[in-house]
Amino acid sequence: MSRYPDYLSANVTPTKGGKTQKSRARREPSGVFSLFQAPQIQQFKEAFQLIDHDKDGWVNESDLKEIFSSLGITASKQMLDDLLRARPGGTVRGYGDDAERGINFTMFLTMMSERLFEFDTEAELLEAFESFDENDSGMVKVEEMRKWLSEVGERMDQREIERLLKGPFTDRQGNFNYREWVKVLRVNEDK
Incomplete structure (x- = not known):
């Protein structure tokens, strides 16, 4: 039991009849926590x-x-x-x-x-890759991607391109599985 009256205790708000309740601010998310x-x-x-x-x-x-x-x-x-x-x-x-x-x-x-929140949505990423996927196979040629990433739009340097294309999403035949890559990324999914 506190030696101070309830109305002086931290995180309580007096209510009718002298009862107290926890501060509303404590229970409601605020700031960055409300984003997730x-x-x-x-x-x-x-x-x-x-x-x-x-x-x-x-x-x-x-x-x-x-x-x-x-x-x-x-x-x-x-x-x-x-x-x-x-x-x-x-x-x-x-x-x-x-x-x-x-x-x-x-x-x-x-x-x-x-x-x-800097990344594009999953749907936008898929749409971008699908423009290079003529067979709708879910794969694009690594060499074609390398060319586009280094020459068009917001160009990537060779080190960045290698980091993207060297990994579990590129097969031995030189194909990049963009559908699996986007699934793993799962950023800002449209609801």
């Missing part, structure tokens, strides 16, 4: 917790080093600094002094929403 459904937020939370090795609620330089190391990647100091500066607001907590710098879950969720 609960299962999506849970998936992001699990991803964040995998990256946050020391479980302090902040992804910092040591957490990033650990996750890159587990992936077999040696991250440079510049790479880590760039990742930490990419957080909402563009600055890092305590940057310039000895204070720990990092990204909390709300910042992480904001960053994910910014990246996800």
Whole structure:
């Protein structure tokens, strides 16, 4: 029992008859959390917790080093600094002094929403690939894609093209399975 009256307690709103209820703001989603459904937020939370090795609620330089190391990647100091500066607001907590710098879950969720909503919808991606798929097979020739990606529209450099085309969606005959690639991507699906 609190030594303070109910109307002075945190997160309560007085109601008729002296009863209290939890603050409405606590129960309603706001900000970046309203952009996603609960299962999506849970998936992001699990991803964040995998990256946050020391479980302090902040992804910092040591957490990033650990996750890159587990992936077999040696991250440079510049790479880590760039990742930490990419957080909402563009600055890092305590940057310039000895204070720990990092990204909390709300910042992480904001960053994910910014990246996800930059992509086209699944239907738009399929339509773009289908314009190169004369047989409606779900496959396009890698060499044809390489040409178009490097010469038309928002041109990609050779390294970006290789990253896209080298992987599980390209078969030994030089075909890219764009339907499977788009299914895995599943970004901003039209409802």
